[in-house]
Amino acid sequence: MECLVTSGTFELDGGSWAVDNNVWLVGDDHEAVVIDPAHDVQAITTALGGRTLRAILCTHAHNDHINAAPALSAATGAPVHLHPADEVLWKLTHPAFPPGRHLSDGAELTVAGVRLRVIHTPGHAPGAVCLYVAELGTVFTGDTLFNGGPGATGRSYSDFDTLITSIRDRLLTLPGRTAVLPGHGASTLIEAEAKTLDELFAGPR
Template identity: 40%
Template sequence: MNWKQIPLGPLQTNCYLLFNEDKQCIVIDPGAQGEDLIQYMEQEGLKPLAICLTHAHYDHIGAVENVRSHWGIPVYIHENEKEWLTDPSLNGSARHPMEPVSGQPADHHLEKEGALEIGPFTMEVLETPGHSPGSVSYYIKEIETVFSGDALFNGGIGRTDLLGGDHATLIDSIHNKLLSLPDQTTVLPGHGFSTSVEKEKTSNPYL
């Protein structure tokens, strides 16, 4: 199993493609440039099985409809943000000088932590709210990797001044869910470069 990081859109939001040796693929946070993303996956021979969202801010969901409709695959999101895909006032796009981002509701709502099985892939869903009320992280023990969305960054943490954000909740999520993972765990954030649990424990100035 391996992964590919692809920064997309004006905010360079990290989309991740998680794939196996058979080229089956999970798409995490397809934020923008849907046609470019589709073209890349087709060139690589990838076969997407699902879209998994860490949260539903506009810069993480902009290409959801392109990818979903192209392959006819389901979308997973936490139940606390199940309305956000369809509502620009919730996902934030209505507050910016851009075309509002909206689409169809998600196909599956994540209601609790635990194992999420999609085809041959098994991920552990961790509820990591604070940046947004339905933020989740996806941990894959097999490759010692966690997709942290906008909860934890390389040397930083997510902003909490947006709808439903809460600083104390975010700090609690980071300490109790992400920094409790093994030190060698690779952290793949929603923006910027990858890091590790050990590095953020010892050097993140916000923690």
């Protein structure tokens, strides 16, 4: 399990913001999957180091998480996986390159002997998913859950109440010591973010 940080811009609703993204690689010395191929396809292929790329997994389709996906797919032959509810956002960035595979809630993908289970967590985006790896005690949360609380809402295709429901019902039910590996910033633990959510709702929203 490796993290590559790449830099670029997030663009939506006419705005543009500089961002650093976590690109996650899960695998062994022979094969891997890439989670959220952001900004720099050359840096990602270098990090792969000749390993076979089995799949490109997108936690959601905001441009800063998918902008290198078509080029990475073309370079490696690996299919791009996305939840179908996020195709409306995908088309804003890649109108002529549809994702090749659908991620569906409860589906499992195996690489290097570990299983990644798809958890649909709408709210930040309608097709947002997290990827839970029980064998590693880890969940990759994209922009659904961060160190310090829930992901952003208030932009197109997002909804605060839906996001909070996803986190409470789908993520905080995981073991408390599960490592939360987000799309930006530092890691945290499920139990720490459960406390953060309790504090968030202890006073007026």
